[in-house]
Amino acid sequence: MKLYPFMFRQLISLSSILVFIILQQTLFAQDNSLPRIREFQVPLGTHPHDVAPAQNGSVWYTAQQSGELGLLNPLTNKTHHIALGNGSAPHGVIVGPDGAPWITDGGLNSIVRVDPNTKNVTLFPLPENTSNANLNTATFDHNGVLWFTGQGGIYGRLDPRSGTIEVLKAPGGQGPYGISTTPNGEVYFASLAGSYIARINLETGNATVLQPPTKDQGARRVWPDSSGNVWFTEWNAGKLGKYNHVTNEWKEWKLPGQKPQPYAIFVDDKDIVWISDFGSNAIVRFDPSLEKFQSFPLPSPDAKVRQLLGRAGEVLGAESGTDKIMIIQTTN
Numbered sequence: 231m232k233l234y235p236f237m238f239r240q241l242i243s244l245s246s247i248l249v250f251i252i253l254q255q256t257l258f259a260q261d262n263s264l265p266r267i268r269e270f271q272v273p274l275g276t277h278p279h280d281v282a283p284a285q286n287g288s289v290w291y292t293a294q295q296s297g298e299l300g301l302l303n304p305l306t307n308k309t310h311h312i313a314l315g316n317g318s319a320p321h322g323v324i325v326g327p328d329g330a331p332w333i334t335d336g337g338l339n340s341i342v343r344v345d346p347n348t349k350n351v352t353l354f355p356l357p358e359n360t361s362n363a364n365l366n367t368a369t370f371d372h373n374g375v376l377w378f379t380g381q382g383g384i385y386g387r388l389d390p391r392s393g394t395i396e397v398l399k400a401p402g403g404q405g406p407y408g409i410s411t412t413p414n415g416e417v418y419f420a421s422l423a424g425s426y427i428a429r430i431n432l433e434t435g436n437a438t439v440l441q442p443p444t445k446d447q448g449a450r451r452v453w454p455d456s457s458g459n460v461w462f463t464e465w466n467a468g469k470l471g472k473y474n475h476v477t478n479e480w481k482e483w484k485l486p487g488q489k490p491q492p493y494a495i496f497v498d499d500k501d502i503v504w505i506s507d508f509g510s511n512a513i514v515r516f517d518p519s520l521e522k523f524q525s526f527p528l529p530s531p532d533a534k535v536r537q538l539l540g541r542a543g544e545v546l547g548a549e550s551g552t553d554k555i556m557i558i559q560t561t562n
Contacts, residue, residue: 266559267513269529269549270302272309278548278555280322280367280537282331285346289555290331291548292320299323299331299344302555312349314342322367322537326390327374334365334378341368341378341388341395354388360397367408367451371432372415379406379419385430385437401428401439408451408495412458416475420449420462427452427462427473442471443480451537453497455518461503463492470495470505470516485514486523496538496545498560504545506535513547513558530554 272278277295284290289302297318298311314320319337326332326343333342339361341354356363363380370376376388383404386397400406405423412418417430419437425446428437442449448466455461460473464482468490472481485492491508498504503516507525511533515524528535534551545558 265513265515265526265545267526267529268304268557268559269552269554270304270307270557272300272302272553272555273311274553276300276311276553277550278553279320279550280539281546281548281555282323282325282539283541283544283546284325284331285329289546289557290323290325291555292323292333294319294321294550297337299333299342304555304557312344312351314338314344314351315353318342321365324368324370324539326370326376328390332368332370332376334368334380336363336365336380339363339365341365341376343390354393354395356386356395356397360384363397366406367419369409369411369417371411371417373432375432377409377411377417377419377430379409381406381422385409385419385428387435396435398435398437400424401437402426407449408453408462410452410454410460412454412460412475413456414458416458418452418454418460420452422448422450422465425449425466427460429475440473442473442482444469444471444482447471450493451495453495453503455497455501455503456499457501461495461497463495463505465491465493468492468509470503472518483516483521483523486510486525494535494538494547496540498540498545499542500560502560504538504540504558506538506547508534513545513556526558528556 276293278291279294282290322334343352364382366379368378402424405421407422409419427440447464450465452462487510489509494506505514530552533549535547543561547556
């Protein structure tokens with residue numbers, strides 16, 4: 231069949247229209263894939279530091295400035311606060327195997343448990359010779375023992391069944407910060423001042439130092455993926471790090487932006503890595519399969535999200551700079 235010039239013009243025109251439609255659909259799909267960030271105001275001056283998922287979609291948070299544990303109901307925007315004691319300055323909060331929030335309280339120098347039903351507060355004070363531990367973060371191992379860190383240069387464990395606490399000196403002194411448990415039951419912590427990752431022997435309590443490639447990188451918080459790899463933020467270096475526990479290999483990626491300051495980290499149930507970046511006031515998403523970052527600016531300026539946690543379809547964060555709780559919907 232012979233094609234005339236006007237037929238060529240029509241074909242080119244149709245091709246342009248198809249390309250435009252495909253491009254529009256691609257952009258629309260990308261827009262739909264963007265996470266939705268919502269912010270919830272909590273009482274002013276409470277300085278929320280860490281968050282943990284509670285029942286029925288609610289969120290526990292430590293009100294560091296007011297010495298309380300808060301509970302936010304995102305459906306009603308209402309909050310409820312529980313006083314933890316005179317001098318309290320809570321830092322971390324996690325939900326234990328018993329369903330109760332467990333808190334690392336630097337002001338009380340104690341591990342604190344709050345009954346989620348009665349709201350009764352139980353203190354587990356550190357030994358008298360470990361004052362000023364500057365308690366930071368906690369995690370439960372697979373045997374129900376709570377492990378914790380203190381920036382004053384300690385880490386330790388609490389057996390909730392007996393109430394026994396053991397405090398150990400951290401390698402290199404000051405710095406222990408984030409801590410977490412991998413799916414296979416290993417416990418790792420990061421030392422901010424020491425710039426290392428450490429693996430704890432759960433029987434002896436000894437910590438083995440694992441040194442990332444970048445010197446003085448300022449390892450801050452850690453979180454495992456489903457394979458047991460340990461992801462961590464490098465506060466000083468502006469990088470995301472990964473330690474492969476099988477091969478003992480390291481990988482690092484520089485975050486986008488001019489002066490990134492990665493602080494908090496959380497790996498969701500899809501093995502997507504979420505990071506809070508103080509440098510760009512954003513939440514950064516990293517896809518390990520593509521090795522690519524996406525940055526999502528936070529609605530409020532100078533939010534200072536110091537910790538991230540989550541549950542299926544949601545990433546939770548505390549905005550210590552704005553007295554807000556942040557929730558990201560990761561699925562549509």
